[in-house]
Amino acid sequence: MDWVYLIEVLVGGLMSGVMYSLVAIGFVLIYKSSGIFNFAQGTMLLFASLTFVKMTENGIDFWTSLFIAAGIMVIFGIATERYVIRPLANQDLLALFMATVGLATFQEGFSQFVWDSDVHGLQMSKFLDIGLLDPAPIFMSDHIPWLDILIPKFDIFASLVAGSLIVVLAFFFQKTKTGLSLRAVSDDHMAAMAVGIPLQTVWAVVWAVTGVIALVAGLLWAERVSVSFTLIEAVMKALPVILIGGLTSIPGAIVGGLVIGVGEKLGEIYLADVFGGQGIELWFAYFMALIFLIFRPQGMFGEKLIERV
Amino acid sequence: MATIPGLVLSNKQKSPDAVALRYKQLGIWNTYTWNDYYNEVSVLVDAYNKSLSVSKGTVVAVYGNNVPKLIFSIAAVQTLGGIVALIHPESTEGELKTILNNSNAEILIAEDQQQVDTFLKVESECNVKKIVYLDGRGMATYDNSKLNSYDNLVSEAKNESIDSMISGLSDNEVAFYLFDEHEDKIYKVSHEAIIKNSTKISELNKLSQNDSIVSYLPLSIPTNLLFTYITSLVCGMSFNLPESNQTIEKDLQEIGPSILYAPSFVYKHIITSISYRIESATQSNYDRYMNHYKKLMNIYEKEVSGNKSLIDSIQKVWVMLTTFAPAKNVFGLTNIKHAFVSDGVLSKVNFDFFHAIGVEIQHSFGQAISCGCISVQPDHSVSSENVGAPLSGTEIKVNENSEVLFKTDCLGENLSGEANVDNGWVNSGYVGSMDNSGNVIIDGRTEDIVTLKSGKKFSPESIENLVSCSPFIKSTVIIGENQDSNSAIVIIDPNSVNSWADRKNIRYTGYAELAAKEEVRDLIKDHIKCVNETLDDHLKVKRFVILHRTLIMTAGEVSKTMEVMRKNITTNLNDVFSAFEKNESKFTVNDIDQLTYDLKVNEI
Amino acid sequence: MTDILKVENVTLTFGGVKAITDISFNVREGEICAVIGPNGAGKSSMLNVINGVYLPQIGTVTYDGVERRTINPRDAAIAGMARTFQNIALFQGMTVLENIMTGRNLFMKSSWLEQGLNIGRARKEEKENRLAVEKVIKFLQIESIRKTPVSKLPYGLQKRVELGRALVAEPKILLLDEPMAGMNLEEKADMSCFILEINKEQGITTVMIEHDMGVVMDISDHVVVLDYGKKIGDGTPSEVMSNQDVIDAYLGVSH
């Protein structure tokens, strides 16, 4: 067995897992704070990256575009809270889920209506020439000499972004007053309101933050699979990730992403022949999640539900 | 063969498969054909004969709501020659004792535990030998040798032909003992009398087998007995019994009867309910309703005066379709052909309203002694004042004291034998007059006549009736005896006044506070002012007080048919009366609930 | 009288926290047994152990002569246990009639195919079971709300419907979890009357959790007192009322 190859596959899997995690974090953030299973996470990615791409295509420079796109996502997040979530407060979870399905549909139509339905390439390398990274095509593969394993620099960059996001979020949750109120809100909406925590402001913050996370994730994803409708489908993979991770846990989102990323790569290499067909990655992640959930229905870090009757 | 069992038999022979009785139970309308009816009765005859030894002349008290078992029992007892004494299911112990003892009842047929319990409290003071209960719920542990379960009696009985027994009955035998709540007297009524009376009504109104009637009041109310039970037997029409007290509205709607009989309070209730509903509707719907209401009444006036135009007719169809047909549908009035009112008259506003929406109200008048009816308005009558012309075979006249006297071939007899019959003329106990076309106008009870200080006399009931016509007023008591002018105790209707107050955004807590509100006072004041305009000077209501509570049936303040019982009110609310006498503007009432309330007298 | 239900040394923990510690008690056939104690005393958990919603870590439940470590709720239902819940667990999307009809599901033997085609047995069953349901509706005097969605009913009536749903299953033993919580006096009177009738006239053994001491003292034959997962009293109402442990832990100043 080719160990180097295996490690390479594993590392590759881990890296693509990071990509899943990036999407999953947004999911978890919203679910944790409001119990909403946000199906629109994928379209948020599409909308964010499409907005960004269209601006750069029209000659606006990278940082300005990034800034404006982030602003638009914040506004979008706040608007979503105001016009979709707030009127639906305290509906049952299925209704809220369906509302996000509606939101996703709307966003899908809206982003392609405002911009267009074409496929756009995104080459961040064109824009990013910060000294930290090599000026040359930075997101291309390279050798790390001491192990002779091929790791795309892009993936390292993505992992760094994901890592710093998590550190920031963790600090935010545990150490700030808003963080405490957020935890309170996720525990019990009604009680949070009763003690004077402005629920709607908290939610608006969460949706805005999620919007920005979606932009970051969207750009990184777009670099890999281009900006188009397919982005939404690619992001569907984040579903098994969060479900394995357990819906309410940010570490869960990370670990889930890595598990799926690695598992998928391994599956493709070792199981594709068994099934006598190519492209099992289409469904393999779902099956992994399914088998995992059968043994642990609440996911890896999910809270075990004791049903009080 | 005109006896009650005889009618069952003849209906069975004529149309055995026609529907005789429907009873909503367990969610569906259980149907009995005349054939079933007959069979049930014949089994019961055997059971009552064997186990209770009911025989000719045995007095059987029937105490309960209308359920089939009770209905069958009536015919069965009478087949055996027994006499049925009807008792209201909500009768108190005292009332029950009086009726049982005065009628010398030997057997009691009680509906369920409630009736049995009431009886057991007075058991030792009565001569009742056996009790049959129709529903054994809650009584498994009762240990009383007098108690018999209906179901047990029936299971041991045989179904044998009772044709010969029925044909052996004589129609001038006593069929019922009827209790008159107002007079506190019992009257005996023969088969012949009550059936003849009913035949008159059904012939006058052309009632037939295809009609249907819902009976939701106990048969112990004499007029109800006549109009629903006897008439359904006479015509062979279906007699429908609702499921429970809470479901009457729905049940009435489901059956959609063609004949409605009710005391006036039920009609008032319908008016109030409509008003209550519309008061809580949106403003635009409310305005439109009011608008349509005016239009409808306008058209009706034209209709009465005979100059309705085509446009009016079209408009009426529109108004009915959009506004009033739904109300008729909700209350199950859509199919009504005849709506009989007993005990007094509806006020003109309400009378006209019902006629305008196509519910033909027909006033009637009668008491236990006259088998429930001596006069009834014909179809399409337009006058709300009279109670119709005398039935055939009946004569009515008014004597010099305005007392209404009548002569009828369907007369009951006072059980205690006191004669209030003079030369064939019976004093009805009411005062009134006759109009030009020979219709009777009833003003009120003779005993209630009020004499003002000025010496003028009048009957308070007619004024009470006028004042109460507002949907906001549940009932009124007029006081005037020995005073300069009339005063009124007004009891507001909680439902409609609540929704009215909510519409007006009035702050209040509870009935007592609502009744004391200035806005409510003004509302009532305005209404009384309007009423006063139609009254002669000496009859005008000059002062009124809004009572802090509704009248209580168990305290005897209203009768079983929601009529004001003046005597008991006078004792219970003595403080109000004396306040009027002493001309106080503010006073305190020591009420029967041992609490005190401050009330205000309002001048008009 | 024989013991229809024996709870022996039951211990139940949730994630390391003990909800019930070593509790034993017996319920005799035909009695009304009340379980009282403060919130969190483990009363509801006890009921959940009895009918198999929770599995105890230690201990057994003997019901109807059969000793069981574990039982699942469905088997408990088949064995003749029916129950109501503390926080009404009616099927909110259904009408009163439909809710009570679900209580008859064990009596429905026709297959879903027959039901879908609405033929033969399915039709007949629907009719027969409807009759049983209607009798319960009449018993509980809820005729007028038969076709109302339960979500539109006031609390007191919902409680009554839930009792109906349990009763219609023709159980041998009825487990009632706070049947009178949140009711006014009149509603409590209704409910106690129904419970007594069910117990005395239909002979159904009743285990009831209740807070209202007045009701418990009046209608129960046997009282078990729990406090923080432990049993501190067991006996007739008057015995329990005079038990010093019970007064100290639960009642406070004696009433």
Added chain:
Amino acid sequence: MSKSLLKVNNIEVVYNHVILALRGVTLDVEEGKVVSLLGANGSGKTTTLKACSNLLHAERGAITKGSIEYNDNDISKTDAYNLVKDGVVQVLEGRHCFSHLTVEENIMTGSFIRENPKEAKQDLERVYDHFERIRIRKKSLAGFTSGGEQQMIAMGRALMSRPKLILLDEPSMGLAPQLVEEIFAIVKNLNKEGVSFLIAEQNAMVALKYADDGYIIENGRVILKGKASELLERPDVKEMYLGVGAEGKTSFRDIKYYHRRKPSFS
């Protein structure tokens, strides 16, 4: 007569645009008073309280008629956050503690509206002084505390915003009789410090014992109001809410199934 702190004027509340929960509720809380609102479940107590603290919309409820005044300002449109700032705070029925937060964190959430963290620390001590029982458990997760402790946490949490008026919903629910007395004793203490209370309760006996004024609500309507001491003496209240009839207490064993049937159309 002291100043009226909270005035509820004839409010009507509708849930989900259709279900009428309150139809004309009117009540007053005077400054420095304890007011009890009595009624069965579903009669509208909780809805009234939530209307006052503006938590209704979270359950798809809305005030469709009437107004609520606090310190003479209409607050029916003020959101819960600003109400807490103004000094109106609600303690929810069933406590609603944040079960994944520690006891102390729970209490600290109540200081969200407070600007000065130092003051909040002092207030925390004050809360522990009132509720000695929870001081010793401050590090444990609120989810693992008992019903009585949770009630105290919820009340302590509310105190952190230095309220003038506390809306207390069903404090006695599910508590042992002796704990109920303890909770109400604390209410009385707080009241002495100047906090007014509007308490929704089913347990009429306790609620009236500790209150100044009482309101009785049935089917979404206030049907009776009065001084608590007077209400306690009223025969109808005694019979309907305290279970003491004219002939003394009637046993539940003697009640007949037909006692509630009423004649039609009356």
Added chain:
Amino acid sequence: MIYRETGNFVTNYFKDREIFPLKFDKIIVIIGLLFLYLYVPTTSEYTLSAHVVPILAVGLATVGLNILTGLTGQLSLGTAGFMCVGAFSTYNLMLRIPEDFMSLPVALLFSGIFAGLVGVIFGLPAIRIKGFYLLVSTLAAQYFVWWFFNSYAWFLNYETSGVVAIPPKMYDYWGLGNLLGIDMQGYPARYVLALTVCLALTYFAKNLLRSNTGRNFMSVRDRDIAASVMGISVPRTKLLAFFVSCFYCGVAGGLYSFCYIGNVDLMIYEIDRSFTILFMLIIGGLGSISGSWLGAIFVYEFPIVFTWVGDTIFQGAFNTAVVENVSNMVYGVFIIALLIREPGGFAALWATTKQKLRMWPYPH
């Protein structure tokens, strides 16, 4: 103001369970049936092929999804996958079994059963997994099925393009066409087949809904613990719901391929279709059979009407992309607005309107 309940009473429990208790309704239903069977087939080929038949197919799938999601509360995103199973089984049954034994209606029945069995397999996890976690299972079904039929060319009779046209002889079930002299491949005949299947299955669903099975479904949806305490087997009920639901989807897939487009095409059973059907369900109203049909009509017809408006009023200003995007936006807005105002969807709107009309102008 239209409905009149007065005089409408039931004398036995059968009558109380009737789907259309009011006489007025019964008359409307009879008129509706006559219209559907006698008038609609005579309309143009275009009307049938572009509007009516496809609505019947997707509407049936919506009813299927409704049984699973609306009635039993199990969220599914695999509808198109189950339709795909139905379409491919129908084709293969017709292709591989001698025509003496097989004809389209029978093939539809069996492919429904196949789809149902596939549904049960993917429903098995529902025994342990609840709520959103179950999405994984139905998504797995969707992607796996699609991949499966894509990977094994045998199912498409080795047609490499991924699309296979349906040979005309497959429509001639039992030689019925020759017998009656009707072109069985023509849209009128296809329509009548689809209509009959849909009506029969709608009736079946309605019966289930008002029987013990339906109540079991709903009890599992509303409160599964209470259901199990009542003695309802929750796993069995969930699996049955999966079977019945997927049966409907399978038959709908067969109808879609055979009666509507006339070929078996893998591309039309992608996940988008699952979503479209979910939209139909949400907009129509969860838990209501008639709502499913309303939702299907709305979602299917909207782009067509929108295009028509564009063509006639704006001279064809809207290209396909615009129509698609605008449709998506409209669906989104409708879903959100309905959830906010009337979570029961069109069905509930219809019910409240009916109720209001009945009582109007009285509020209650």
